Amino acid sequence: MRDLAAVDERLSALGLGAFDGAVETSLGRNKNFHGLATTGQRLFVKWFQRDPGGERFNRNHAFEATGSTVPKRPTLILDDAELGIAVYEYIEGVETATLAARENRLTPGHTATMGALVSQLHAVEPVGIGRHRCAMPPDLLFDAMPLEMFLGATGAELEMWRLMQGDPEIVEAIATLRRVEHREDYRTVVVHGDLRLDQFLINDDDVLLTDFEDVRIGDPARDLGAVVGELLYTAVIGIPGRLAEHLPYGAVVGHADILAEGSAAVEEQRPLIAGFMAAYREHGGEVDVQTGERIMRFAGWHMLDRMLVMSERANLIDAVTRGAAGIGRTILVQPSEFLDLLSESAHAH
Incomplete structure (x- = not known):
C-alpha cells in the first residue's frame, strides 16, 4: 500500500487528514482512492499517474480554474500539482x-x-x-x-x-x-x-x-x-x-x-x-x-x-x-x- 501511504501523507500535509480505511480502484489511466478521512469527511482522490509533464492534471486544473459553476459535477476540494492529485467530495449511491x-x-x-x-x-x-x-x-x-x-x-x-x-x-x-x-x-x-x-x-x-x-x-x-x-x-x-x-x-x-x-x-x-x-x-x-x-x-x-x-x-x-x-x-x-x-x-x- 505504498501508493496509499504517499496519498495519506500528502492529504495530511494539506490539512484533510489521512484515509481511515480507503478503497483503491485503478480503472483506466489513473489510480483512485475513496473513503472516510480521519477528519470525518468522505473523499475521492484521483491520482494522475502515467501523466507525462502533468498534462492531464493541468487540463483538469485549468477547467476548474475557469470558476464555472456548470456543468454540475463533483465538488473539487483542492488539487495538488506536487503529487498530481485532485481531491473531491465523495458522492454516495451513484x-x-x-x-x-x-x-x-x-x-x-x-x-x-x-x-x-x-x-x-x-x-x-x-x-x-x-x-x-x-x-x-x-x-x-x-x-x-x-x-x-x-x-x-x-x-x-x-x-x-x-x-x-x-x-x-x-x-x-x-x-x-x-x-x-x-x-x-x-x-x-x-x-x-x-x-x-x-x-x-x-x-x-x-x-x-x-x-x-x-x-x-x-x-x-x-x-x-x-x-x-x-x-x-x-x-x-x-x-x-x-x-x-x-x-x-x-x-x-x-x-x-x-x-x-x-x-x-x-x-x-x-x-x-x-x-x-x-x-x-x-x-x-x-x-x-x-x-x-x-x-x-x-x-x-x-x-x-x-x-x-x-x-x-x-x-x-x-x-x-x-x-x-x-x-x-x-x-x-x-x-x-x-x-x-x-x-x-x-x-x-
Whole structure:
C-alpha cells in the first residue's frame, strides 16, 4: 500500500487528514482512492499517474480554474500539482450511465439531463483552456502500426486494424474528421474530449458530469458523437442476447440475422438519443446539418473504437463483433444516412 501511504501523507500535509480505511480502484489511466478521512469527511482522490509533464492534471486544473459553476459535477476540494492529485467530495449511491444503459435503466429523462450538461460545458468561457490535438481517432495508425504495438497486439486487434487500414472509405472518413477539427475558421467550444457514458454519474434522477482531464477547445461534434456512439455501441453489444431470444435453439446464425438484430437494437436507442440531442439544443447548443454529419461520423468511430477495446481481450473476431463493427463502419462513412437518429436536432439550422 505504498501508493496509499504517499496519498495519506500528502492529504495530511494539506490539512484533510489521512484515509481511515480507503478503497483503491485503478480503472483506466489513473489510480483512485475513496473513503472516510480521519477528519470525518468522505473523499475521492484521483491520482494522475502515467501523466507525462502533468498534462492531464493541468487540463483538469485549468477547467476548474475557469470558476464555472456548470456543468454540475463533483465538488473539487483542492488539487495538488506536487503529487498530481485532485481531491473531491465523495458522492454516495451513484452509478455510471454505462451500468444503467446496459441494464436498460437509462431513460430519456436521464439522457436529456446529460444533453443539458454537455450544452452547458460547451458554453463555458475558454479562459486558460488550450487547443490541444486529441489522441483519438489515431489517424497515423491508419497508415501503419508501430512495431511495439504490433508485437503486443492480439489476433483480434490485428484483424480489426487490417480491416480498417485496408478500407479507403474509413481512412478518408477519419482524415475528414481530423481536417475539419483543425481548421482555424471552424466553430469551436470547450469540449470534454473523452466523453463516455461512464463519465456521467446518476443518482436517481440527478446526473453529474465528471473527469475533465482531457478538456480542450475543439469541435462540439466530438463530445456529442461520443455519447451517441456509446448509446449505439451499448445496443449492438446486446446482439448475442437478442439472437438467443429471437431465434430457435440450435439455429444457425447468419449475417442477415446479425444485421437485422443490430438494426432493431439501434432503433430502440432512438428515444435516448433524441432526448439527449433535444436537451442539448434547448440549452443553447447549436447543431446544423454539417455538425450533425460530424456527430454521426464521430459516433461511428466511437463504435469502432469500443470494438478495438474488446478485441484487446480476444484472439479472433467473432461474427457478431464483425457485424457490430460493420454497423459502426457504415455510420462513419455514410453519416448523412443516419441523421434521422438525431431527430429534429440535425435539421433545424
